[in-house]
Amino acid sequence: MELSESTVKSLSSLQNPKIINDVIFGNLIDIAVLQLCEKSEEKYIAQLYGSKPDVVKEIFGNLSSVLIDAARLDLDGETLSVALSNANITGPRVKKLCDTYLSNKEGIQASLSRIGNSLPHIVDVNWKLDYCVKSNIEDYIGSQLYTIQFSTINQGQPEVMKFACTTQQLQELVYKLKDAVRHVEKVANV
Amino acid sequence: MLTLKSEHKKHIHFLVEQSTNVLQDFCKLGLDYLHNGPNFKLYNVAAQKLDIQPEDVRCTVEGLINLLLESCKCKLSTSDFRDSIIALGFSEDHEVLLTKLYTTKQSEISEILPTLGVKLQEYQSMEWRFETQISSRSLLSQVTPLVVLDFSLRNNVQQKIEHVIVQTDANNLLHITEELEQALQDGRSQHLRKIARSIR
Numbered sequence: 038m039e040l041s042e043s044t045v046k047s048l049s050s051l052q053n054p055k056i057i058n059d060v061i062f063g064n065l066i067d068i069a070v071l072q073l074c075e076k077s078e079e080k081y082i083a084q085l086y087g088s089k090p091d092v093v094k095e096i097f098g099n100l101s102s103v104l105i106d107a108a109r110l111d112l113d114g115e116t117l118s119v120a121l122s123n124a125n126i127t128g129p130r131v132k133k134l135c136d137t138y139l140s141n142k143e144g145i146q147a148s149l150s151r152i153g154n155s156l157p158h159i160v161d162v163n164w165k166l167d168y169c170v171k172s173n174i175e176d177y178i179g180s181q182l183y184t185i186q187f188s189t190i191n192q193g194q195p196e197v198m199k200f201a202c203t204t205q206q207l208q209e210l211v212y213k214l215k216d217a218v219r220h221v222e223k224v225a226n227v
Numbered sequence: 228m229l230t231l232k233s234e235h236k237k238h239i240h241f242l243v244e245q246s247t248n249v250l251q252d253f254c255k256l257g258l259d260y261l262h263n264g265p266n267f268k269l270y271n272v273a274a275q276k277l278d279i280q281p282e283d284v285r286c287t288v289e290g291l292i293n294l295l296l297e298s299c300k301c302k303l304s305t306s307d308f309r310d311s312i313i314a315l316g317f318s319e320d321h322e323v324l325l326t327k328l329y330t331t332k333q334s335e336i337s338e339i340l341p342t343l344g345v346k347l348q349e350y351q352s353m354e355w356r357f358e359t360q361i362s363s364r365s366l367l368s369q370v371t372p373l374v375v376l377d378f379s380l381r382n383n384v385q386q387k388i389e390h391v392i393v394q395t396d397a398n399n400l401l402h403i404t405e406e407l408e409q410a411l412q413d414g415r416s417q418h419l420r421k422i423a424r425s426i427r
Contacts, residue, residue, distance in 0.1 A: 111368045152365040159395035162403040164410040170426055174343050176301045181414055200380050202350035204414050210353055214404040217355045217374055221397045
């Protein structure tokens with residue numbers, strides 16, 4: 038893991054109890070982790086500014102970037118602490134930082150995995166079955182018509198995808214989906 | 228039995244007074260219309276031969292086509308069609324020609340009719356691919372199994388096949404499969420059969 042100059046500087050100040058006292062240090066770490074895990078609703082960094090808002094803000098930003106980078110590279114707690122000590126960042130607070138990182142790594146990675154582009158993702162399906170009786174084109178139809186609506190998430194926005202199909206077409210679709218399910222189950226059991 | 232609008236009857240009526248040969252030619256014009264769409268050059272030639280206006284030829288051909296469409300719409304059997312033709316005043320020789328035209332084209336027209344009218348885009352086929360996302364810019368090492376689904380949907384307005392590509396995860400794949408299977412089963416339910424019977 039590479040650390041930029043400003044990150045090293047900020048993290049060094051973080052170790053200094055004269056700049057950041059223990060309470061603020063604890064809060065900083067908690068809020069950073071909460072925000073990265075996208076859980077933060079109540080606690081805000083603004084509560085912490087105190088008399089040195091610029092310093093606290095800078096430290097908070099750099100702390101977050103270290104946590105993100107470590108999770109991105111999938112480091113464990115020890116590797117992170119080695120990487121920090123290589124940059125001459127040592128002290129009792131490093132241990133607390135690494136422990137908090139380790140216990141929240143999965144949450145941070147889950148947030149990271151949601152970033153990026155992907156195809157619209159199907160999250161649900163609605164269906165409707167109509168019995169067609171008559172239309173202006175045909176006097177007697179007497180056929181079943183399914184309307185299928187997939188709910189998808191595209192770039193964080195909910196969307197729908199809608200189409201109609203006959204019973205045979207739906208049967209064919211279900212066969213194919215079951216085929217895919219079987220394959221996924223097979224892979225899962227390997 | 229078929230009931231036609233008065234204007235439509237007027238267009239058809241021209242044929243009642245024509246000889247069998249002329250009717251045969253109009254049947255050919257009708258066939259050409261069905262396969263290639265209207266052809267005004269042919270109408271002009273026919274109009275000169277019969278010494279009438281090209282516009283009348285056009286109306287007659289379209290009347291003939293409309294007769295076929297209406298008959299298909301009502302799903303007339305061959306004998307019902309024959310009766311309707313006789314009722315319009317055609318002779319027996321004419322009736323044989325028209326019935327032949329109807330029986331040869333009936334299945335083709337009946338197949339096309341349901342594709343017209345109100346309809347959402349329609350399912351054609353689906354291809355799937357199982358893949359695993361192993362890395363992304365924000366997360367360098369990961370194992371995220373995904374199923375990519377490529378739906379081919381027919382747009383009935385533009386007569387085009389559109390591809391909609393989506394993805395899903397294992398849980399949702401299982402969920403949608405179960406849900407759609409349930410839909411299929413409900414399509415065979417007693418409730419539905421009862422409704423189908425009562426409407427028929």
